[in-house]
Structures are given as C-alpha cells and as structure tokens.
Amino acid sequence: MTDTTAEALAGRVGERVRALRAARNLSLSALAEASGVGKGSLSELENGTRNPTLATLYSIAGPLGVPLAALLADAGAGADSDGVAVTLLEARREGAVVREVYALQLAPGAHRVSPPHGPGVVEHLLVTAGEARVGAADAERTLAVGHCHAWASDVEHTYAGGPAGASGVLTITTPESEPARTLGR
Template sequence: MSRDDSRTPDLAALGDRLRGLRAERGLSLSALAAAAGIGKGSLSEIEAGQRNPTLATLYALAAPLAVPLATLLADQPGAEVSADGLTATLLSTETTADGAVVEIYRLAFRPEADRRSPAHGAGVREHVLVTAGRLEVHHRDGSAVLGPGDSLSFSSAAAHRYRPLGGEACSAVLVITSPH
C-alpha cells in the first residue's frame, strides 16, 4: 500500500507517538528495541517515519509500552496494517467509564495466512466473530474452528494464533478489550 493511501498509518505521526510513549516511560531506544525483540536500527527508522512497520512489529512495540495497538494507530478508524497474510483495519476505538479500551477491527485473512500473535498483556481479551470462511484459533486454553456466525472469546495474555482453513480466504470482526 502506498504511503499516501489514507488507510495507511501516517508514518511520521506514528514515529512521533512511539518516541513520545518511549520517553514518557523513560525507555531508551535500545531498551524498547530489546523489549520488543526488534533491531535498534529498525526502531530508529520507525520513529523517524522512514519505515512502515508490520502488524507484528506494532504489536511487539505496543506490549512493552503497555498500550493498545489502536494507540499506535492514533485511534484512527480506517487505519490498516498487514502481516502474515492478514490485513487488520481499525473500525473503532472506545474508552469505557472505568478506563478500559475497546478496539474493533475488521480482519481479512488470505488463504495462506498464519497469524501468530504475541501476548498482549495481563487482562487483555480477544473476541472474534467469523463473517466468512473458516478460521482455526489457538489460544492458551485450547483451540476452536469457527465458521460464519461463530464467535470465541479468550484471554490474549498469552501468545495465540489465527489460521484460515480449507485453502480459502476468511474474514472476521475482532474486538480487543484492554483493562485500564
């Protein structure tokens, strides 16, 4: 996707947000890169707005910063990120009365997708509703195969995995709830 596509996160603004969050938490560039498991040079390029991070990289950065993915996307509906055969489009972000953050995404999986997601932090839950195709979901407490209209809620405080079945594309709605 080109940089001027309105669905692509503004790379300069994303870099500014990352740098600001890192500074608020008193983390050096090296410390955040190590905590996220990415190269210091890559993080430097992302912060400078010179690199378009993948979904996996954004999740890796969100975890040590203790923020939802939507915070890195500026809570901008329509922002899209892709990785591992998956395109996630942010539809909405809400904050509840008790300070919890609710993120809503549309997920589009290509047939070969195999999305392995890192842990999102204590108390974070994912709620997935399949709208087309079949989706295999592996999480800490087990696994399930979901078809159109099927849903599943689970703790995403541990690594988890999404994979479409039958050699077909799959789509779903994902709601992520993060405690305050």
C-alpha cells in the same frame, strides 16, 4: 480530513511510538531490547520511513504498556504481517477498559502466532466470510461464517485462515492501566 496514505499513516504511527517512548523515559536502545525490534528498524519506524508490520507493532505495544490502537492512532489505519491484516475501526475507553474494534482479514492458509498481551486482555472474533481457526494456543476453535469465539489473550494465541481465507470483526478488550490512558478517547 485525515490523510490515509501509507506514508502519512507511517508518519503518524512513528510520532506515536516516539512520544510514548519518551513519555516512559525509554531510550531507543531500551525499547529495542525490550521489544526485540532492531534499533535501526525502530529508528526508521519512529521517523516514518518504515511501514510497520502488525508483528512489529504488537512487539512494541507490550513494552510501552499500550493497546495496539494507541499506536495506530486513527480509525482506518491498519497493519499486516504473515497473511493477517487488521484495520482499526474504532477504539474507545469505556469505564475501566479500552475496547478496540478491527476488521480482520486472514489470507488463505495464513497462520500467525501472536505473543501474549497484558493481563486480563480478551479477544472476540466474529467470522463474516470464509473459515478461521483462532484462540489460545492448544485451545483453538475453527469458526465458520456467523460463528464467534472469545479467548483470554494474555497467553500465546493464534489466527489461521481456512482454504479460502477469512474475514471478521475482531474486538480486543484491555483492562485500563495508567499507560493505556494515552489512547485519548
């Protein structure tokens, strides 16, 4: 059975980040510069003494060339920031793509701008409770319960919770590249 405590999850995420960085022959300084995450914070993350935020993980995943799921490591692992929380439900390689499925929670009034992901990355959100405004910057859609929206996320995109917040199922489809093979599925 996998230990899902915050400390254990932070340790496994740190191990993944360190292994991926080493596999790419990146120094701690080089990854810090490429990701915009401070070297000290990155060191604490790799050592499992800092709980990673969603924003930090996305900042690191880009320069490492991996989907978010490759850093989270385990189903049930999650991260949050700016009132947006995700929990990894499943990640798998299907042919030439990596498909990640997350439970998404948006706090009431939360607003997060996500940086562009790699070329060809597409996100789909199905709202299961509340109301959300999501999509590529300047082309967001407001979604009520039961509605869904798909958008290319290789551009800046947003997630915003309505007055009562929102819950949903978020799927991210990433065309597989050589670095993404670290998913291990």
